Amino acid sequence: MSVILGPNRYGKAETRLVRVVRDGGVHHLKDINVSSSLSGEMAAVHLTGSNAAVLPTDTQKNTAYAFARKHGVDQIEDFALLLARHFVRSQPTIHHARVEIDEYGWERIGGGHSFVRGGREVRTCVVHHDRDGRTSVVSGLKDLVVLNSTDSEFHGYIVDEYTTLRPTTDRILATAVTAHWRHASPEADFGKSYAEVRQSLLDAFAGTYSLSLQQTLYAMGTRVLESRPEVCEVRMRMPNKHHFLVDLEPFGLDNDNEVFYAADRPYGLIEGSVLREDAPDAAFAWE
Numbered sequence: 001m002s003v004i005l006g007p008n009r010y011g012k013a014e015t016r017l018v019r020v021v022r023d024g025g026v027h028h029l030k031d032i033n034v035s036s037s038l039s040g041e042m043a044a045v046h047l048t049g050s051n052a053a054v055l056p057t058d059t060q061k062n063t064a065y066a067f068a069r070k071h072g073v074d075q076i077e078d079f080a081l082l083l084a085r086h087f088v089r090s091q092p093t094i095h096h097a098r099v100e101i102d103e104y105g106w107e108r109i110g111g112g113h114s115f116v117r118g119g120r121e122v123r124t125c126v127v128h129h130d131r132d133g134r135t136s137v138v139s140g141l142k143d144l145v146v147l148n149s150t151d152s153e154f155h156g157y158i159v160d161e162y163t164t165l166r167p168t169t170d171r172i173l174a175t176a177v178t179a180h181w182r183h184a185s186p187e188a189d190f191g192k193s194y195a196e197v198r199q200s201l202l203d204a205f206a207g208t209y210s211l212s213l214q215q216t217l218y219a220m221g222t223r224v225l226e227s228r229p230e231v232c233e234v235r236m237r238m239p240n241k242h243h244f245l246v247d248l249e250p251f252g253l254d255n256d257n258e259v260f261y262a263a264d265r266p267y268g269l270i271e272g273s274v275l276r277e278d279a280p281d282a283a284f285a286w287e
């Protein structure tokens with residue numbers, strides 16, 4: 001039997017990093033989770049045990065901390081680009097770097113140095129850079145929980161011998177949006193872009209009269225592409241957080257869409273992507 005080494009990469013996952021910027025008594029906080037993953041001339045480390053081509057994962061972690069001190073952390077995409085380019089440019093054996101960063105929000109609670117963790121979505125990005133100078137940036141968010149208490153119908157679907165679902169012309173539509181969007185270029189105002197993409201997603205969710213969550217997903221992705229020229233593709237994952245009308249008849253009560261059981265699982269899972277017809281090739285952006 002002959003065996004060969006397949007695709008591989010290695011790095012430090014989930015380096016938790018908090019950067020405080022002190023502006024007199026007013027402090028600014030960045031709370032991020034950095035994962036770097038490198039690939040390149042890694043045959044020897046797997047096949048012979050020689051580590052000569054390996055930049056240790058410990059060094060990758062230290063680089064994130066040192067760069068946070070030296071360069072600060074503003075937009076996560078810019079920090080990820082800085083790290084990815086550094087790893088590839090400084091080490092001839094490293095041909096490709098992938099850097100993923102999650103950012104947790106903190107809100108000020110008065111005074112200059114007190115914060116409460118934002119209970120809302122997590123901002124994310126994934127950056128790739130290779131030694132040919134090819135670079136990709138995907139921004140995103142996870143767990144943006146939204147609900148419409150009306151303007152949602154679902155009917156006209158296939159009915160077979162196992163179908164029990166009743167058609168509805170008025171239901172709750174709720175989901176926790178995970179969305180990732182690919183930038184056409186690695187040069188962008190990532191802070192502004194994030195805020196506006198997030199707002200477009202919310203506006204489209206709120207403003208779409210929905211005949212299915214699939215239709216809502218498509219409307220949300222389309223709204224982003226229509227309003228944000230720097231974005232060429234949006235991928236979304238939206239669990240259908242079912243709300244079932246509770247039968248109150250045993251208690252002599254009617255229930256005209258007022259009392260619901262918010263089910264936890266199972267849930268429908270709607271996934272899809274929307275992209276410009278002329279979107280540039282994604283290459284490794286989604287890996």
Ligand SMILES: O=c1[nH]c(=O)c2[nH]c(=O)[nH]c2[nH]1
Nearest residue numbers: 154165211212213214240268
């Ligand atoms: O928006 C929906 N899409 C579906 O595909 C589906 N299937 C289902 O049972 N309920 C729903 N709702």
